[in-house]
Amino acid sequence: xxxxxxxxxxxxxxxxxxxxxxxxxxxxxxxxxxxxxxxxxxxxxxxxxxxxxxxxxxxxxxxxxxxxxxxxxxxxxxxxxxxxxxxxxxxxxxxxxxxxxxxxxxxxxxxxxxxxxxxxxxxxxxxxxxxxxxxxxxxxxxxxxxxxx
Numbered sequence: 001x002x003x004x005x006x007x008x009x010x011x012x013x014x015x016x017x018x019x020x021x022x023x024x025x026x027x028x029x030x031x032x033x034x035x036x037x038x039x040x041x042x043x044x045x046x047x048x049x050x051x052x053x054x055x056x057x058x059x060x061x062x063x064x065x066x067x068x069x070x071x072x073x074x075x076x077x078x079x080x081x082x083x084x085x086x087x088x089x090x091x092x093x094x095x096x097x098x099x100x101x102x103x104x105x106x107x108x109x110x111x112x113x114x115x116x117x118x119x120x121x122x123x124x125x126x127x128x129x130x131x132x133x134x135x136x137x138x139x140x141x142x143x144x145x146x147x148x149x
Contacts, residue, residue: 005031017044019051029054052089056100059130060085063102066123067116071106074115079149080107087138097138102131104144113146120144 002024009016017033031051036043049057064083071078081104088099106116120142124131131140 015045015047016041018047052097055130055134056085056087056097059100059128059134060102062130063120063123063128064104066127067104067106067119070119070122070127071108071111071115074119076111076115077109078106078111079109080147081105097134100131100134100138100140102140102142104142105147106144107147107149109149111146113144116144116146 003021005019005021008018008020015032019031021029021031023029030048031054032046032048033044034050035046060083064081067083068078068081071081083105084103086101086103087097089095090098102120104116104120124135124140124142134140
């Protein structure tokens with residue numbers, strides 16, 4: 001796996017703290033820094049997500065992918081899956097994530113709650129590389145609700 005991240009500020013773009021990531025699979029992702037009110041030339045323009053927001057989103061994508069895949073392999077009729085992540089960061093540099101809560105909403109037909117609970121546990125204990133890495137610095141908690149459709 002590879003990725004190249006390039007600063008776009010030197011190109012005279014609107015944001016002095018913009019970055020473009022080009023992934024090995026041929027996709028691009030734009031990131032920007034937060035505005036700096038004291039030194040606007042040192043900050044971003046809020047044109048795209050912050051790098052750590054993309055890390056949190058990637059973790060949500062990784063674990064939601066696992067949950068859906070595990071449930072579908074169990075032959076459950078999954079019709080929707082969302083995960084809302086809320087995170088806290090350390091106050092001092094490096095401002096690592098210290099707490100992350102993931103709340104899953106799984107929609108489907110006749111899916112037992114125990115199957116959803118198991119899928120979430122398997123993701124966090126075995127399959128989701130992103131959340132397993134973040135668990136080195138953050139306390140990760142999960143919850144879920146199951147909606148019948």
